[in-house]
C-alpha cells in the first residue's frame with residue numbers, strides 16, 4: 001500500500017517522509033539557529049567540484065551509503081559508513097552519496113561527516129532538502145553536493161535553492177522523474193540533472209524513464225541515472241541510454257564486496 005489516508009485526504013509516501021523531515025528540521029533549527037550555522041561554514045574547507053570527473057568519457061558511479069528505505073525496509077547493517085565509503089572509493093567510485101534522513105533511511109549528518117573525513121572524492125548529501133537551512137547544514141557537515149528534488153520544490157523554490165547552493169559552493173544534483181519536472185530542472189539552469197527511476201509518490205521503479213527523458217536534457221549538462229540498479233547490466237543499459245553518471249544504493253550495500261562491485265559496474269558499462 002503506497003498511499004495512506006488521513007482525515008479523508010490521500011497523502012503520498014513523499015508527503016509522509018517530508019512531514020518527518022520538517023519535524024526533525026525544526027528541532028535542529030531550535031538547537032542551532034541559521035546565523036550560527038552560517039558562521040560555522042566560514043571555517044569549512046572549500047568544496048570539490050565533481051563535474052570535471054563526471055564529464056570524462058565512460059561512466060561515473062555515485063555509490064550510496066543506504067541502510068534502509070521506505071520501499072525495501074532494512075537493507076544492510078552499516079556500522080562503519082566511513083569504511084564502506086572508502087571501499088567504494090577504492091573500487092573507483094567518482095563520488096559518495098550519503099542518505100542523511102533518519103526516520104526512513106537510518107542516516108544522519110554524523111554519517112556525512114564521517115564519510116567526508118574518510119574519502120577525498122566529492123560527497124553528496126542525499127536528503128529531502130526544501131529549505132536554505134538544510135543546504136547550510138550540508139556545507140557545514142562536509143558535503144560537496146546536495147540533492148534538490150523538483151517534485152518537492154514548487155514555484156520559485158527550486159531556483160532559489162539552486163542559487164543558494166551555487167553561492168555557498170555546493171553542486172546541486174537536481175532530480176526529476178517526469179517530463180514536466182525535467183523541464184523545470186533544465187529551465188532553472190541545473191548543470192547536474194538526475195532522472196530518478198523511482199516515482200517517489202508511489203515507489204514504483206521504471207528504469208526506462210531515463211531512456212525516455214534523456215533527449216530532453218540539453219547537450220553539455222551532466223546526466224545522472226538514479227535508482228533501480230540490480231547489477232552491472234543495468235549500469236551498462238543506463239550508460240548506453242545516455243547516462244554519464246549512475247547512482248547506486250541497494251545493489252552495492254547488499255553486494256558483500258562493494259569495492260569489486262563498483263569496479264565491475266564500471267568495467268562492464270565501458271566495455272559493452
Ligand SMILES: O=C(O)c1ccccc1NCC(=O)[C@H](O)[C@H](O)COP(=O)(O)O
Pocket residue numbers: 013064066069070071072196198200203226227228229247248249250251
Ligand atoms: O529508496 C527508496 O525506497 C526511496 C523512497 C522514497 C524516496 C526516496 C527513496 N530513495 C532515495 C533514492 O533516490 C535512492 O536511495 C537512490 O537513488 C539509490 O536507489 P537504489 O539504487 O534503487 O537503492
